[in-house]
Amino acid sequence: MRLPTFPRSSVLVLGPNSIQSLVPSIILSQLxxxxxxxxxxxxxxxxxxxxxxxxxxxxxxxDEAEELxxxxxxxxxxxxxxxxxxxxxxxxxxxxxxxxxxVSYYPDLRGSLFSADDTMDVFGGVAERMPKxxxxxxxxxxxxxxxxxxxxxxxxxxxxPTAELRKILGMAAREMLLTFLKKSRxxxxxxxxxxxxxxGHPIDTTIDTVLVKLYAQFEKTKELYALLQEPNDVSxxxxxxxxxxxxxxxxxxxxxxxxxxxxxxxxxxxxxxEGQWTDDDIxxxxxxxxxxxxxxxxxxxxxxxxxxxxKRDPERGLKLLMPRDxxxxxxxxxxxxxxxxxxxxxxxxxxxxxxEYLVLQRRTTSRDLHMQLAQSCVEQLLSxxxxxxxxxxxxxxxxxxxxxxxxxxxxxxxxxxxxxxxHKRGRLKTVLLLAGSSLYxxxxxxxxxxxxxxxxxxxxxxxxxxxxxxxxxxxxxxHKLGDSTSAETYCTLGGDIVPPxxxxxxxxxxxxxxxxxxxxxxxxxxxxxxxxxxxxxxxEELKRDLLKILLEVYxxxxxxxxxxxxxxxxxxxxDVLDVISLVPxxxxxxxxxxxxxxxxxxxxxxxxxxxxxxxxxxxxxxxxKDRTWDILREEDAIIEEALEDDDDExxxxxxxxxxxxxxxxxxxxxxxHVSSADLVxxxxxxxxxxxxxxxxxxxxxxxxxxxDL
Numbered sequence: 001m002r003l004p005t006f007p008r009s010s011v012l013v014l015g016p017n018s019i020q021s022l023v024p025s026i027i028l029s030q031l032x033x034x035x036x037x038x039x040x041x042x043x044x045x046x047x048x049x050x051x052x053x054x055x056x057x058x059x060x061x062x063d064e065a066e067e068l069x070x071x072x073x074x075x076x077x078x079x080x081x082x083x084x085x086x087x088x089x090x091x092x093x094x095x096x097x098x099x100x101x102x103v104s105y106y107p108d109l110r111g112s113l114f115s116a117d118d119t120m121d122v123f124g125g126v127a128e129r130m131p132k133x134x135x136x137x138x139x140x141x142x143x144x145x146x147x148x149x150x151x152x153x154x155x156x157x158x159x160x161p162t163a164e165l166r167k168i169l170g171m172a173a174r175e176m177l178l179t180f181l182k183k184s185r186x187x188x189x190x191x192x193x194x195x196x197x198x199x200g201h202p203i204d205t206t207i208d209t210v211l212v213k214l215y216a217q218f219e220k221t222k223e224l225y226a227l228l229q230e231p232n233d234v235s236x237x238x239x240x241x242x243x244x245x246x247x248x249x250x251x252x253x254x255x256x257x258x259x260x261x262x263x264x265x266x267x268x269x270x271x272x273x274e275g276q277w278t279d280d281d282i283x284x285x286x287x288x289x290x291x292x293x294x295x296x297x298x299x300x301x302x303x304x305x306x307x308x309x310x311k312r313d314p315e316r317g318l319k320l321l322m323p324r325d326x327x328x329x330x331x332x333x334x335x336x337x338x339x340x341x342x343x344x345x346x347x348x349x350x351x352x353x354x355x356e357y358l359v360l361q362r363r364t365t366s367r368d369l370h371m372q373l374a375q376s377c378v379e380q381l382l383s384x385x386x387x388x389x390x391x392x393x394x395x396x397x398x399x400x401x402x403x404x405x406x407x408x409x410x411x412x413x414x415x416x417x418x419x420x421x422x423h424k425r426g427r428l429k430t431v432l433l434l435a436g437s438s439l440y441x442x443x444x445x446x447x448x449x450x451x452x453x454x455x456x457x458x459x460x461x462x463x464x465x466x467x468x469x470x471x472x473x474x475x476x477x478x479h480k481l482g483d484s485t486s487a488e489t490y491c492t493l494g495g496d497i498v499p500p501x502x503x504x505x506x507x508x509x510x511x512x513x514x515x516x517x518x519x520x521x522x523x524x525x526x527x528x529x530x531x532x533x534x535x536x537x538x539x540e541e542l543k544r545d546l547l548k549i550l551l552e553v554y555x556x557x558x559x560x561x562x563x564x565x566x567x568x569x570x571x572x573x574x575d576v577l578d579v580i581s582l583v584p585x586x587x588x589x590x591x592x593x594x595x596x597x598x599x600x601x602x603x604x605x606x607x608x609x610x611x612x613x614x615x616x617x618x619x620x621x622x623x624x625k626d627r628t629w630d631i632l633r634e635e636d637a638i639i640e641e642a643l644e645d646d647d648d649e650x651x652x653x654x655x656x657x658x659x660x661x662x663x664x665x666x667x668x669x670x671x672x673h674v675s676s677a678d679l680v681x682x683x684x685x686x687x688x689x690x691x692x693x694x695x696x697x698x699x700x701x702x703x704x705x706x707x708d709l
Contacts, residue, residue, distance in 0.1 A: 402482035436519025
């Protein structure tokens with residue numbers, strides 16, 4: 001333990017009853033004497049001399065250093081009391097006073113950084129002589145009253161000269177505090193070492209927080225940014241109000257970003273976007289908002305601000321709500337529908353695009369969403385038809401197609417001849433959706449389309465096909481649209497009008513690839529994302545029924561050339577008797593020559609083929625019988641007789657009841673001798689089936705009766 005040092009005396013006075021020494025006065029007593037006589041300059045010099053002496057020492061005496069800190073603090077607070085703020089700050093810094101002690105005299109800067117109940121270490125002599133006033137403003141007022149009262153009227157506080165002086169002294173006090181805190185921060189940073197980062201110590205928090213407030217109030221923006229770019233311990237709740245009042249919104253955003261307070265950061269950017277706040281140092285807050293949300297990937301946060309942004313910039317808002325990644329995620333139709341409604345409330349056009357995104361890119365299987373998209377497309381289609389120019393154009397296209405001889409479908413004709421426009425793409429979208437999706441209510445859609453049935457004939461035919469109204473669909477295609485190609489495609493595909501290859505071709509030419517890719521399947525060899533619908537396997541019976549209906553429609557429309565073409569192209573799927581019953585009596589025979597000759601040829605071929613197969617099978621069976629004849633003759637007859645009761649017990653003792661199955665034994669014999677013969681039997685459809693060795697045995701058991709042999 002280091003003992004304290006005391007002044008040493010070299011002169012002793014010996015008295016009769018005592019010994020006295022003559023010692024030099026210590027620095028503390030000298031200081032107190034100088035301060036009491038108000039000799040501040042001499043006190044400054046005394047402290048500086050002692051500091052220089054201490055700095056020249058090879059080893060620092062801690063007691064002397066402690067005394068020097070006490071001296072400087074006493075001088076500093078004395079100057080502070082007398083409103084000599086510049087000198088006060090210099091001496092308090094040299095005295096290494098706790099910054100919180102000085103900040104406590106600035107209530108507006110102190111805030112709630114610490115309360116009256118908090119404690120800190122202070123020299124006892126310093127604490128006794130510290131200013132008793134509660135704030136620096138009270139110290140200034142007391143000093144003015146002491147120096148100028150009652151010489152100013154009407155009173156010291158309200159007189160113009162003292163009011164101006166009070167303002168000047170207040171600014172000086174704040175400048176002193178700013179300088180003091182800057183130097184204190186540098187000292188603590190050096191003591192902690194470089195790259196020490198934030199510590200969270202109450203002193204560091206007080207220094208950084210009050211510095212931010214002072215920089216903001218003095219509009220020292222560069223110094224403020226420099227402080228925030230370094231590791232700091234700023235208390236955000238303490239500086240928020242000051243930064244907002246002084247317009248330092250960029251500094252506030254920097255703090256929010258450093259602390260990871262995304263909610264407040266986004267709210268600040270929103271106010272900047274709306275124009276409530278303005279700060280030239282913040283460039284494009286909207287882009288920063290989008291970048292932050294894309295980085296965080298917080299679904300609730302993205303949805304909240306994405307909807308807000310959609311009201312102001314639908315394109316960028318939707319880009320935020322519609323991420324490009326289409327990775328697998330659990331389908332939540334209820335959440336998707338709720339979000340869709342919020343987007344619609346913000347911007348109707350954005351809601352329509354988001355609905356397309358859910359169906360076409362997210363590939364939702366929600367019937368509700370598919371129905372909403374179908375209704376949206378149809379309503380948009382009907383709105384286009386309110387324009388007379390569009391209505392006339394579509395009527396002209398239908399009339400032109402019906403009056404000309406086209407081997408292509410009406411859909412292909414419309415897509416290739418109609419100028420590119422919004423209404424053209426809108427109609428193609430509607431056709432692709434109605435044809436490719438089966439998740440909407442076709443009956444409701446048909447009722448809406450029926451309002452414009454004279455123009456929207458193709459769409460009506462597609463919906464009738466979805467409802468299974470095949471005759472109505474084919475009549476619409478033939479009678480109203482004159483589209484034989486689509487009608488025959490309808491029969492071939494079992495009720496679908498738009499083939500997948502056609503859908504992809506039209507979509508590619510019109511920039512609607514995502515619609516075809518999602519709604520229409522291509523053969524398995526084609527690479528690409530999995531569509532919502534698979535390639536449909538057409539039932540042959542349905543196909544024949546549809547062809548028969550189409551033939552009847554051709555007959556009623558008196559289109560003999562198309563009927564003849566259908567007969568020649570689909571002869572294999574049409575029954576001769578059904579066709580003959582439909583053909584009018586006035587048809588020339590040469591119209592059906594090809595169909596009848598091919599039908600008769602197929603019938604004759606099938607009959608002759610059946611006879612050949614039957615004779616081959618009979619010859620093979622005869623060969624097998626001949627090869628097994630000798631084997632069967634060598635076998636003796638086996639007679640089964642009932643055993644007596646007495647013999648039953650003996651039999652059981654010898655091994656139990658025995659089974660005498662002559663067919664099983666015969667089959668084993670035949671299997672052993674017949675090793676290379678192939679048995680030919682008629683197939684289920686007239687073909688020839690060769691039986692293996694095991695199959696031959698089962699065939700003998702099932703088809704050859706041993707008694708017949």
